[in-house]
Amino acid sequence: MAYHRITITVNGSDEVVDVPSNMTLLQMLREKLSLTGTKNGCAAGECGACTVLMNGEPVNSCMVLAVECDGASVVTVEGLSHDSQLDPVQEQLIEAGGVQCGFCTPGILISSRALLNRNPKPSEDEIREALVGNLCRCTGYIRIVEGVKKAAEVGSRAA
Amino acid sequence: MINPHPGLPEFEYIKPTSLREASQFLAQHADEARPFSGGTDCFVRMRDGVLKQKYLVDIKGLDGTDGISFDPKTGLTVGAAVNMNRVAAHPEVAKHYPVLVEAARSVASYQLRTRATIVGNICNASPAGDTIGASMVLDGKLHVFNAAGEREEPLSTFFKGPGKTTLQPGDIVTAVMYPLPPQGHKARFIKLGRNKVSDLSIVAVTVLGYPDSNAKSGFCFRIVLSSVAPTPLVAASAEAILADKAISEATIVEAAQAAMDSCKPIDDVRSSARYRQYMVRNLTRQAVTDVWSQLQ
Numbered sequence: 001m002a003y004h005r006i007t008i009t010v011n012g013s014d015e016v017v018d019v020p021s022n023m024t025l026l027q028m029l030r031e032k033l034s035l036t037g038t039k040n041g042c043a044a045g046e047c048g049a050c051t052v053l054m055n056g057e058p059v060n061s062c063m064v065l066a067v068e069c070d071g072a073s074v075v076t077v078e079g080l081s082h083d084s085q086l087d088p089v090q091e092q093l094i095e096a097g098g099v100q101c102g103f104c105t106p107g108i109l110i111s112s113r114a115l116l117n118r119n120p121k122p123s124e125d126e127i128r129e130a131l132v133g134n135l136c137r138c139t140g141y142i143r144i145v146e147g148v149k150k151a152a153e154v155g156s157r158a159a
Numbered sequence: 160m161i162n163p164h165p166g167l168p169e170f171e172y173i174k175p176t177s178l179r180e181a182s183q184f185l186a187q188h189a190d191e192a193r194p195f196s197g198g199t200d201c202f203v204r205m206r207d208g209v210l211k212q213k214y215l216v217d218i219k220g221l222d223g224t225d226g227i228s229f230d231p232k233t234g235l236t237v238g239a240a241v242n243m244n245r246v247a248a249h250p251e252v253a254k255h256y257p258v259l260v261e262a263a264r265s266v267a268s269y270q271l272r273t274r275a276t277i278v279g280n281i282c283n284a285s286p287a288g289d290t291i292g293a294s295m296v297l298d299g300k301l302h303v304f305n306a307a308g309e310r311e312e313p314l315s316t317f318f319k320g321p322g323k324t325t326l327q328p329g330d331i332v333t334a335v336m337y338p339l340p341p342q343g344h345k346a347r348f349i350k351l352g353r354n355k356v357s358d359l360s361i362v363a364v365t366v367l368g369y370p371d372s373n374a375k376s377g378f379c380f381r382i383v384l385s386s387v388a389p390t391p392l393v394a395a396s397a398e399a400i401l402a403d404k405a406i407s408e409a410t411i412v413e414a415a416q417a418a419m420d421s422c423k424p425i426d427d428v429r430s431s432a433r434y435r436q437y438m439v440r441n442l443t444r445q446a447v448t449d450v451w452s453q454l455q
Contacts, residue, residue, distance in 0.1 A: 001169045021172035021215075024202075043166075044203050051270050057244070058270040063199055067172050068217065111270060132357045133268020 006070040010035065011079030019066040025059075026050045028066035029076060037077040037106045041135075048134035051107035052076045058114040060133070077106035080113060088151040089113050096147035100138035107134045112148045121152055167205055173216045178331055181218050182306040186329030194218045194331055196240055197274035199267075200283045224333045229255065234338040236302075239279070239331075243272035243290070256337060258346035258367065262293035265350050268357055278332050281314070284324045284390070291318075291391045292365030292383040293348055294335060302334045311336075318390035341369035341379070345453040347446040350385075351438055353429060360386045361430040362438040364418075366446040368454055374402040376410075378454060382443065387422035387435050394418040397443065406451060415444035 003018045010033060017032050026043075029035045029052070038061060041049030045063040052061045053075040061074075080087040086094075089112045099105050108131065115122055115130035122130065127148045128141070136144060173192070175181035185192050191213035195201045204210040218239065219225070225240040229251035237246055243263040246252055253260050259277075266272055266280070266289045280290045281301065294314055301312040306329060317324050326332070340346075346367040352358030363385035371379035380401040382394040397414040404410045419440035424432040 002171055004172065020169075022167040022169055024167065027166065043206065045199055045267070045271050048268065048270060054273070057273045059273045060270050063197075063202055063271065063274055065172060065198070065202075067174075068219075114269075129356070130269055133270050 004067040004070070006067060008069050008071070009073040011075055017066070021065070021067060023066045024062050025052070025054070025064040025066050025069055025074070026061035028069075029061060029074075032066075035076050035078050039103055039106055041103070041107075046133070046135070047104070048107040048111065048131075049104055051110045051134065053110060053114060056114075056117070058111050075110070077109055080109060087113060088154045089116065089148065092151040092154060093144065093147035096143045096150060098139060098144040098147040104134055104136040104138075108136065108144055112151065115148070116152055120155075122148075124149065167202060168208070168211070170205070170212055171214050173214050175216065175218070175221065178218070178222045178224075178304045178333065179306050181216055181221060182304060182329045182331055184214070185216055185331070186306065188214055189328035192216055196276050196279045197242065199271055199275045200279065200285075218331055222333070227252075231339075234336060236334050236336045237277055238334050239276060241276060241278075243275050243277060243280075244269065246277060247272070255340060256293075256297060258348050258365065259290065259293045259297060259337070261348045262290045262350075262365070265289050265348070265356070278335050281317070281335060282324065282326065282332055284318050284320075284322050286321055286388060286390055286392075287360050287363070287386040288391065289350065289360065289363065289385070292363055292385050293346070294337070295383045295391060295393065296346060296365050296367035296381040297337045297340060298381075300336050301332045302336060304331045304333045305329050315393070320389045340367070341371070343454070344369035345450045347449045349442045349446050351442060359429065362386050362424075362435050362442060364439065364442040364446045366443070366450050368401075368447070368450040370454065371402075376402055376404060376406050378402070378406060378451075380414075380447065380450070382414075382418060382447070384418060384422055384439055384443070386429075387424040387439055389423075392422055394421050394443065396421050401447065408448075411444055411447050411451065414447060415440045418443040 039049035041047035043062045045060040050061040193212045194216045220240045224238040226238045227241045247260045247263045277290045280288045299314045348365045350360045350363040365383045368380045384392045397418040400414040424435035426432045
């Protein structure tokens with residue numbers, strides 16, 4: 001199987017990576033770049049634990065080939081905070097108690113950040129719709145939705 | 160034992176620089192190569208071992224297939240690489256083809272729709288394909304490129320079975336085109352899943368109606384049923400009843416029964432065949448009633 005050399009910007013840092021054809025973006029982030037904040041849940045595009053921003057839009061990184069990301073800009077959960085300052089979504093999810101086991105949290109944070117970037121003042125329905133593809137088996141979602149609502153009130157900052 | 164981290168099986172990734180090159184490669188490797196755009200269906204099926212391909216040919220954005228455009232004279236063209244979120248967010252689509260937006264937004268989740276495309280949804284030819292019903296009632300046509308020549312394929316004759324279409328090796332669908340919808344049309348898409356959102360459909364019904372002086376009833380209805388036959392199914396007998404008889408609650412009930420009688424569902428993990436049949440009747444009645452109430 002052929003390897004492909006790709007250039008990709010991850011959390012603002014330019015990386016050159018050699019990837020086999022069948023490597024997913026998720027595998028590349030975790031195994032080549034040691035960015036293990038992004039989680040492997042279902043590996044089938046259903047649970048959302050692997051959600052990252054690709055060129056500003058959320059994608060399931062298990063459903064994207066690494067080789068397709070040549071020239072792309074990717075933001076993972078590690079890239080949400082800046083200068084030790086958490087993103088408002090991170091702060092408010094902590095504040096609201098929207099984290100239990102934490103496995104879904106990176107995906108929830110990325111989907112929420114993407115929502116607030118395209119719609120800074122979402123309604124509760126819009127928040128719930130934006131998080132349809134992020135399964136959480138602990139919280140029952142109520143505190144997650146509360147956290148995102150508060151983050152919208154506090155004001156957003158584009159990742 | 161289920162592998163908790165199933166990676167993709169080995170294959171070669173091919174990124175051609177033109178449609179012609181892609182088409183030639185696909186034709187030369189007919190049984191070993193498959194075109195893909197978003198990959199949301201293809202990757203899952205490869206991971207599950209259902210699809211075994213030596214080559215995946217990335218056709219995203221070749222020769223301008225990533226464009227979406229609306230012309231007030233000819234209608235809407237959605238390029239093969241245009242993802243569903245872009246379709247749903249396009250103001251002219253929302254204005255003129257709201258049922259397409261509704262159908263696109265019912266697919267899985269926002270982040271999956273960043274990758275999923277309407278052309279891919281159509282070409283996978285699943286009887287459950289969520290955007291196929293809307294594409295059919297809107298009279299969609301596919302533009303097909305082949306190094307040997309280009310052609311148009313109406314959706315009405317495109318589907319041959321689950322995953323089977325009229326496409327031949329080397330064919331690449333570059334766009335789906337929708338004419339202007341009929342004057343005064345109203346449409347409704349009702350999808351029944353196991354949960355409210357994000358699931359595959361158990362049954363889906365798409366209905367489009369418009370005033371038509373050629374029909375005895377004065378109205379023409381197009382009805383497409385999903386997940387209840389080997390292909391997306393046009394409920395022709397129900398359409399005929401609504402065209403021929405003065406429309407009333409009784410006519411709608413009769414048409415809904417005809418829709419139920421025309422489908423051939425199967426039992427599977429999502430539902431029994433019998434439940435699907437009754438849901439076809441109930442949802443057809445509901446969708447036609449909704450459209451009819453808006454038309455009056």
